[in-house]
Amino acid sequence: MHDRHGRTHTESKYSLARSAPHLALMENGGEAAKWRFGAANPALEAAGRHNIRSLVHDLYDCLDRTDSRSVVPLGHGDPSVFACFRTAAAAEEAVVATALSGKHNNYARAAGVEEARSAVAEYLSRDLPYEVTADDVVITAGCNHAIEVMMAVLAAPGANVLLPRPGFPMYESRAALCGLEFRHFDLLPDKGWEVDLHGVEAVADESTVAMVIVNPNNPCGCVYSYDHLAKIAETARKLGILVISDEVYDHCVFGSKPFVPMGVFGAIAPVVTMGGISKRWMVPGWRLGWIAATDPNGILRDKKIIESAIGYRAISVDPATFIQGALPQIIANTEQTFFENAMNVLREAAEICYQKLKEIECVTCPHKPEGSMFVMVKLDLSCLDGIHDDVDFCSKVASEESVLICPGSGLGMKDWLRITFAVDPPLLEDGLERVKSFCKRHGKPRR
Known part of the structure; x- marks a missing residue:
């Protein structure tokens, strides 16, 4: 049948529903729906506060x-x-060449492209007294993604993690979102923003699993000395916790102190090093970072920390494969x-x-x-x-x-x-x- 406008009955119903949906419901004898979504997620609200x-x-x-x-x-x-901060031409050329090669249009393994993992392992090993291998490395979509992965991995029931104050609030956000308790220790402005190690011991308990340091430091601009990093490692060993060392600003130093990676002290306490190319290469939009076990004693692997990180990566976002594929050339060719x-x-x-x-x-x-x-x-x-x-x-x-x-x-x-x-x-x-x-x-x- 057609209405006076020449439309079929079905077409007329769709037109009615578009122009006056409540009339269409009434025509069908229905009631206004009671929508069940829209309730606040407390964990998301808590994360948003940071x-x-x-x-x-x-x-x-x-x-x-x-x-x-x-x-x-x-x-x-x-x-x-x-x-004045444009990235190296060699880095841009490596990305272009990799994209044009067509060799990295596929999905990668959860741990990341093998060549990228090997390149990161070699890059980190330059500054360490032992060798990091590709099996110690997980590629992430930037260092923020590395934070997400590690907070999720550590979020066992009842566990807590120690975070610096002031610090980078993404740690609080990610801990809150996955239900991991976090506690703060202070950085001391009158001591060059060093970690208050007595404060670390004061807030730790038997449920503490890790402490976070950022070196070179965001937001304070300090660079930790060899001696201070050694004391951090000794404190972590005393407490039986691992150290998460956020080194996304590695080698971004211009004062009197050289950059010393926390992994140098991995034989004292296990260290998870997190980094990326965003800051040193000035390309935050490329979203390429990593997690690495800088732990010559293999404690992190025995505790399945890297295995758990790979497991989480398998159900989270992937860094772009062509950026991963370009990473060996980015590192090797930048003068x-x-x-x-x-x-x-x-x-x-x-x-x-x-x-x-x-x-x-x-x-x-x-x-x-x-x-x-x-x-x-x-x-x-x-x-x-x-x-x-x-x-x-x-x-x-x-x-x-x-x-x-x-x-x-x-x-x-x-x-x-x-x-x-x-x-x-x-x-x-x-x-x-x-x-x-x-x-x-x-x-x-x-x-």
Whole structure:
């Protein structure tokens, strides 16, 4: 049958449902559905409370779109947007050649492409007194994915993990999401942000399974000495826990201290080293990282930590296979001059940052950055009028000066600020001048 518009009865019903779905339900004698989805996931909500990415990006909403000045991004560490930090030509050529080869369009094993695992093992072994093998390595979709994998692997019922404060909040997010309890130990600003080892022992108990260190450090910009790392290993051995060493900033050092991998002390306590190419090669968008057992005694393999990591990888995301396939050439073909030039720019930027911060009366920088791309500074609210806390400060700086800074609250340090100096030096200097002007404008009158 056709209606007066020439449509069949079925076509007329579909038209009715599109234009007035409630009428269609009534025609069919149905009732409005009672939808059962939409309840909050408490674990996801808990994880979201430690989401620094959202915190920083919320500041973009504070920007004055009528401000003709360039936005100065001092809130997150992505130097790749600046020409002075462009990655090595050899790295780009390796990726292009691998993509064009057609040899890595397939799925990879959960542990990763074998050639990539071997390349990482060889890369790490350069700085260690023993050899890491491909079987010790799991390839991940960036270092954030490595964090996800390790927090899930350690999340046995009742277990807890010790995290640094200030620290990288992805650890808290991932621990919360998988139901792993986390406890904090402090980094000491008056001692170059070293680990408070007495604090580590104080918060640990029989259910503690691991402690996390970040070296070179995000967010503090410190680089741990050989002696301090040895003490961390001895503390871990005393407690019977493993050390997760986040070394995504490996060799990103420009001060007096050399980079020493935690795996050097793997014979004292088992070490899981996490790293990637995102920072040293300035390619965070390539999403290629790794987990490695730097543990010459084989304790991690006996405890099936690497096996469990591979098992988790099998049910999570995969890093792009052509980036994995290019990794051996990326590592082998990048000339040392690229790294030297990148560190020279970072050294210059860190110096600009440190000197400009000394000119701003309402902030204090307790330790000159020596590595990574960040520095932590203390905000003195007593010098400012109408600024309530670090989040308020950052929101108003974004609005009035088009400068984005990460509030310390997102890192467990209320009324502190995390500033990245991995910015084109002239823009960095301009941004910090704007912060200085903001503080003068909002400063309390001197008596």
